[in-house]
Amino acid sequence: MKYAPLVFFLGVAAILAIVIVAGKPLRRRGSPHGPMWRYIALGAVLFLLAGVLYTFPPHSTLFACLVMVLGVGFFCVGIAILGGGYYTYLGAVASGLAAVPFVMTPTPVGLSRVGQTLTCTIRDYKSYGVSEFTADCPNGHSYPFTVQGLRQFPAGKLQVIVDPHGLLRAQFVGQAHVRIDLIAGILCLLGATAIVIAAPLHRRKLGGQVKPAMNPRPFSGR
Structure with a gap:
């Protein structure tokens, strides 16, 4: 906006x-x-x-x-x-x-009850820490994330918890x-x-x- x-x-x-x-x-x-x-x-x-x-x-x-x-x-x-x-x-x-x-x-709490865990790829990951990134997931959706500080992800992969009904915001494993x-x-x-x-x-x-x-x-x- x-x-x-x-x-x-x-x-x-x-x-x-x-x-x-x-x-x-x-x-x-x-x-x-x-x-x-x-x-x-x-x-x-x-x-x-x-x-x-x-x-x-x-x-x-x-x-x-x-x-x-x-x-x-x-x-x-x-x-x-x-x-x-x-x-x-x-x-x-x-x-x-x-x-x-x-x-x-x-x-x-909602994701812990209904969420599905997907192994996703960080778009354009360059093997160093990032604070803002987008995860492309095998369900055909992409999810933007912003974190405090810098995070490193081996091989540019991370696990993302998504709501199959599309109601809740996606979170990556370890975020909450x-x-x-x-x-x-x-x-x-x-x-x-x-x-x-x-x-x-x-x-x-x-x-x-x-x-x-x-x-x-x-x-x-x-």
């Missing part, structure tokens, strides 16, 4: 404007009112939508990222209004924990560690859930009179 960077920056700017307007209750003293649980629920739905956009065709990384950023905004604002004070920061932590598994986990990704995803969701549960408990403990989330008191020993 030629204008992807421009679309991304304009999209993020629009999302920031939306979140700032939606976060107006964060600046209220006492017991802030606002659609707290609706914001949290909307954030969770947007995380799910981002996962769908990234995992299934057309595999739009750009729009998945924009939707995920919007979801993070609403999720964070909802927790901050609900808990007040330092729940602004805890809400940001919970947002990150909750958002990532929806995008990163489904593809490797399914068990680790699954455990990490579950732990992230549990951590986010713990923060969401703690926010109303904190609010109840204070009798609903939470401090403004946008101006929490600085840390001190007093």
Whole structure:
């Protein structure tokens, strides 16, 4: 997509404007009112939508990222209004924990269940490390890959896991560690859930009179 960077920056700017307007209750003293649980629920739905956009065709990384950023905004604002004070920061932590598994986990887990492993040839491989390459596979399809750092592939061959139905992104063997990704995803969701549960408990403990989330008191020993 030629204008992807421009679309991304304009999209993020629009999302920031939306979140700032939606976060107006964060600046209220006492017991802030606002659609707290609706914001949290909307954030969770947007995380799910981002996962769908990234995992299934057309595999739009750009729009998945924009939707995920919007979801993070609403999720964070909802927790901050609900808990007040330092729940602004805890809400940001919970947002990150909750958002990532929806995008990163489904593809490797799905491929581990339905994927087929093919021995493919790296196009124009010159026997030295590459970070961007295209694998030509015997099923008649070619799959582009981008990795961190440089990878070397003996004889220009590698094994690629593909979805025979064409729904999931192809991954090469060693690109993902399914068990680790699954455990990490579950732990992230549990951590986010713990923060969401703690926010109303904190609010109840204070009798609903939470401090403004946008101006929490600085840390001190007093």
